[in-house]
Amino acid sequence: MLVDASARFQSLLAELRRLPGILGAEIARRDGILIAHSVPKTMDPKKIAAMSAAIVGTSEMAATEMGLGSFNQSIVDTDVGMMMATGAGEEAILVTMIRNEANMGLIHLGVDKAVQAIAGILQAEEVVA
């Protein structure tokens, strides 16, 4: 069971990375701890996990403060591309790093699918061995 969940996360991430224009993807917990990653060697997955949690936490607070409803996704837009941090269930976030040339429609579809799968896996695996 323990191995099973992480293997499924890895295959999810691998599938996402097959989409053209995706630089890397990782799953982190909302408190900044890394769950699984598939990012290039030049990126530090643990740092990205911590930062994404802060971005998501801050965005969530801002949304609540502004009365804008519940949080779905934070986007950081840069001259190279963008980073999307998407809520995946109560516990996790999916971070995707994308180049500008990417087909955003495809990416959104892929991310939505992945996010639902992650939420499902996490809900099923609350076990203590």
Next chain:
Amino acid sequence: MMPAAARAPTERAKTGIAILDQRLQGGFPRGCTLLLFSDKPTEKRIFGENFAVQGARSGERSLYVDFFRAPQLARGELKRFGPVDASKLIIVDATSSQLLLPSPEKYHIDDISNLDTIREAIIAAMRAEKPERIVIDSMEFLMDRFPKEDVLRLWRELIEAAHATGAIICFLFINWTLAEQDLVQIRSMVEFVVEFQSSLRGGIVRNSMRLSQMGADGVKTNWIPYAFKDLIGLTVYFPRILVTGPFNAGKSTIVRALSEKSVSIDRMGTTVAFDYGNVNVTGIEAEIFGTPGQERFEFIFKIFAREVSGVLLVIDATRPEELPRAKQMLDLVGPRIPYVVLANKSDLPGALAAMDIHRRMDLPEDVPVIATVATEDRGVRDALLILAEMIIGVR
């Protein structure tokens, strides 16, 4: 229980996990018996392997009796620990005969269905090689196949044979079937028990172990979280140490002083999101999260204040008026989490002495206050080590 063949106490058998060795006054005493125990499948094999590899690395000889894996596989998996002199790591092969294959190892058990053959093969290897460390992987293999009484007898004979040569013998054992009274009997045969536990929460596997020495005043630890590092072995691993404290106390500087690499998300020197660093000191690995100090960033604090192993509470020793705020920040983390107070900027004029801070904050007696100068990296590492010891547990 110590046999005559035991060496000087300075020559204890190191586990390679620095903070554990320290707690054991240098390592396990020679000629003792270890039980690596769990009631569910966990990673205890990695402790057994780590123990054997550490022995081989420090010039001792380790005998590894493997009932589960083919020796080629076992040797392959041991490569994760990095280069080890294969001649110092002797494997007793119990699988080749089951597969009707010739054994590549010098020592092998030829008939796995006969307890006498098993005993003789292991004891012959022990006598011939005189290893300092012996690992039996594992006793549940035998418990599953032979009558309980016979296995217990073999168990005792192996301990005796090991003690006769002054070796440390280490048994891996998962209990599937035995009742509590049998477990009491098994525990009474050993000097140390290391228990293992794995859990999965929020998609992350956490492994921890707990060491206890038999006897009323033996060493006992809390559950110690650990991780495996390629080419090194087992290390103590704290997934989250929180560095917190009031505004401008020096939290970011402390995260920076502790870590090899760190990031700080700040504006003009004030942390607005958090600091993060990865620490690696004397066998301890930890992820350090520094929080902002101002109340308006408290929501950031709450993101990171979950599953905290321990807290470094940083205060500015020159500003006693901030002490109430510091105490309030501790309450945000929650009760029963070990913490150490760092009286930072202790080199500045007007800095309060550690004792004064302890009194003014009305801290429990067992909470240490340590004078630090983060800008000069003074006292910071000590504070982390003291915190690590508190998390691991003293006694």
